[in-house]
Amino acid sequence: AQSVTQPDIHITVSEGASLELRCNYSYGATPYLFWYVQSPGQGLQLLLKYFSGDTLVQGIKGFEAEFKRSQSSFNLRKPSVHWSDAAEYFCAVGAQGTNAGKSTFGDGTTLTVKP
């Protein structure tokens, strides 16, 4: 069965600083990987996804993530954080085959941005 671990429950960074949110997954084959962002009181919105090809993927709002098969990781990065990036971030893994399009979500990382 697939699983996702986000080791950091809460991260605080200063505005303008760089950011890296960690995500580790467990899945037997090449996974489909996603990062979603959830602003307070909102549903989840896709930031970026990986399913094949270039292991460095670009997303919206200046985010990027790198798929590292050897480390079973898909860490999210941003070179310079803005106050509006404060939110909860979820990593998710989707499976190939007849899984009805289901994804397994991590427990999330809450990002606080200091002025």
Place this chain on the structure above:
Amino acid sequence: NAGVTQTPKFRILKIGQSMTLQCTQDMNHNYMYWYRQDPGMGLKLIYYSVGAGITDKGEVPNGYNVSRSTTEDFPLRLELAAPSQTSVYFCAATRGQGYNEQYFGPGTRLTVT
């Protein structure tokens, strides 16, 4: 294009009451899902559907029921509400296949007292 809409946004139920959470999507996606999100936790799948007339249980289905009579609508029914069902509920839709992202509604915050 509204995407996925959910009603109501907020609801307070007394123990033992029942209610239906509504979910509608206008993207013509076959696959739909209901999740619950408890504080500090990720999303837990309650039920899902791969098309009209087809539903299946997720990892936390107890206390809930669903139906899918049309592609657009996927209501979630709570029978005999319990405090353990206090949560935020999200509906989502996707084209299917594991590489397609899910599109989420804004959520329903439910409190059972």
